[in-house]
Amino acid sequence: MNGKITVLSCGIEPKNMAHGRAQLFAEADFLVGGRRQLESYTDFSGEKIVLAADTAQTVEKMCDLAAKGRRIIVLASGDALFHGIGGTFIWMAERFDNRFDLHIEPAPTAFQALFSRLKITWNRARFFSLHQGGEIPQREILSAPLAVVYGGSRINAAQAAAILVENFPESGKRRAILAENLGCQDEQIHSASLTRIAELACGPISILLLLETEDTQMMPDLALGLENRFYDHEKGLITSPEIRCVALSKLSLPPAGVLWDIGAGSGSVGLEAAALRPQLEVYALEKNPERIRQIENNRRRLGVANYKVVNQPALDGFVKFPPPDRIFIGGGGEQLAKILKLSFRALNAGGILVVSAVTLESLAEIAGFCPESKREVVQIAVARESDLAGKYSFMKNENQVTISVFAKGEANNE
Numbered sequence: 001m002n003g004k005i006t007v008l009s010c011g012i013e014p015k016n017m018a019h020g021r022a023q024l025f026a027e028a029d030f031l032v033g034g035r036r037q038l039e040s041y042t043d044f045s046g047e048k049i050v051l052a053a054d055t056a057q058t059v060e061k062m063c064d065l066a067a068k069g070r071r072i073i074v075l076a077s078g079d080a081l082f083h084g085i086g087g088t089f090i091w092m093a094e095r096f097d098n099r100f101d102l103h104i105e106p107a108p109t110a111f112q113a114l115f116s117r118l119k120i121t122w123n124r125a126r127f128f129s130l131h132q133g134g135e136i137p138q139r140e141i142l143s144a145p146l147a148v149v150y151g152g153s154r155i156n157a158a159q160a161a162a163i164l165v166e167n168f169p170e171s172g173k174r175r176a177i178l179a180e181n182l183g184c185q186d187e188q189i190h191s192a193s194l195t196r197i198a199e200l201a202c203g204p205i206s207i208l209l210l211l212e213t214e215d216t217q218m219m220p221d222l223a224l225g226l227e228n229r230f231y232d233h234e235k236g237l238i239t240s241p242e243i244r245c246v247a248l249s250k251l252s253l254p255p256a257g258v259l260w261d262i263g264a265g266s267g268s269v270g271l272e273a274a275a276l277r278p279q280l281e282v283y284a285l286e287k288n289p290e291r292i293r294q295i296e297n298n299r300r301r302l303g304v305a306n307y308k309v310v311n312q313p314a315l316d317g318f319v320k321f322p323p324p325d326r327i328f329i330g331g332g333g334e335q336l337a338k339i340l341k342l343s344f345r346a347l348n349a350g351g352i353l354v355v356s357a358v359t360l361e362s363l364a365e366i367a368g369f370c371p372e373s374k375r376e377v378v379q380i381a382v383a384r385e386s387d388l389a390g391k392y393s394f395m396k397n398e399n400q401v402t403i404s405v406f407a408k409g410e411a412n413n414e
Helices: 022-027 055-067 086-095 110-118 138-143 157-167 169-173 194-198 241-251 268-276 289-302 314-320 333-346 360-367
Strands: 004-009 030-033 047-050 071-076 101-105 125-129 146-150 175-180 188-193 206-210 257-262 280-285 307-310 326-329 352-357 374-380 383-388 392-397 401-407
Touching: 004 055, 004 086, 022 071, 030 055, 055 071, 055 086, 086 101, 110 125, 110 146, 110 175, 110 188, 110 206, 125 138, 138 146, 138 157, 146 157, 157 169, 157 175, 157 194, 157 206, 169 194, 175 194, 188 194, 241 268, 241 326, 241 352, 241 374, 241 401, 257 268, 257 333, 268 280, 268 289, 268 307, 268 326, 280 314, 289 307, 314 333, 326 333, 333 352, 333 360, 352 360, 360 401
Parallel strands: 004 071, 004 101, 030 047, 030 071, 125 146, 257 280, 257 326, 280 307, 326 352
Antiparallel strands: 146 206, 175 188, 175 206, 352 401, 374 401, 383 392
C-alpha cells in the first residue's frame, strides 16, 4: 500500500470531518491536528499527534512516515491552502521527491464566512496575514480598496487597527469590521470606524476588514516625489522630489525582485520604491548611525514593510544582501569607483544601475565607468520660487544633478 497524506480542511463550522469518510479513517495510521480538533475523534484507533509550535518538524516527520508507506490524516482549520498548513505539506512533499500521495480537500475559510455573513462580494479584496511576524505593510493595506487582515497571537485585528490609525490618522474615519472567533459560540462581529475598532479588545483568532470608500483622503497618497518636509533628514542631504521621480523612472522598477539603495541618506529614494512596488525587496546601506535613525522614522511614517537598512559602509555591506535586479547609488564619496565596480558586478543579468551625482569628482569617476553598458546620461536643473527682500519672488537654482543609467546584459559580468 502506497503511503498517503490526506489534509482535510475543516472550515470554521464545528462538524465531524469523519462523516462519509469511514474507510479513510479506518485505513489511517495517524491523525494529526490541533488539540481541540483531536478531542472530537474518540473512536480513532490509530495514533494521534498534536500540532503545536513545532509545526515544521511535525510536517517533516509525517512526510517521512508517508514516504515509508504509512497513511496519515491531517485536520486543518479553515482552508488548508489559505494561510494554512497545506502549503507547508506541498513544500515538504517536494523535498521528499513526492514519494507518497498528497491529497488536500478544500473548505470555506474564515474570510469567506465573514463576507457571507455581511452579504458583500469579495472580488476586489486584498488579503494580508500577520501570523508570520515582521513589519505590517500599512500603506499597502490602506491603499487596498477592500482589505482583509488576519490577526494573530503577535498582533490581533484590533491592535492592527490601532497601528494603522496611529501612523495614518486620516484613515481613522474609514468604516471597518472586526470579526472574532468566527464559527464558535463566542463569535463577535463589530462594525465601526477604524478608530473605534482600534479601541476594542479581541483575541488572536480575529480578522480586520477595511471596507471600500469613495473618500480618497482616508487612503495614502501615491508615494512618488513626496515633499522633503515629509522626511526626517540632515539639512541639504536629501534627494529632491523632482530628482527622486526621475531616478525612480530610470530604474524601471519591476513588480518584484531586489533593489539596493547605496548611500541611502534619508532613505527617500529606496522608501518610495518600496511603497510603489510592495513586492520588491529593498535593501539600503548607510554608514551614518544618525541617518539610520532618521531612515527608520521615515520608514514607519511611510508605512512600508519591504525595506531593510544596514548601518555599514557600502563596501562592507554588499555581502549581506541578495543579488540585486536594480541598484541606486546616491552617494559614495572617495569610494565611488570601487562601489560602482562591485555593485555592477553583483547586479543580476538584465539589471539596471542608476547613479546620481552633483560633484565634479563624482562625475569624473562615472564618466569613464563601463561605457559599453551605459544607457544614457541626463542632467537635471531644478529651480524653485524664493522670496526676495520680502517684496519680490525669484527662481532660485538648486544644484544640478546628473543621472547616469547603466544596463547589464546577459554576457556582461563586470
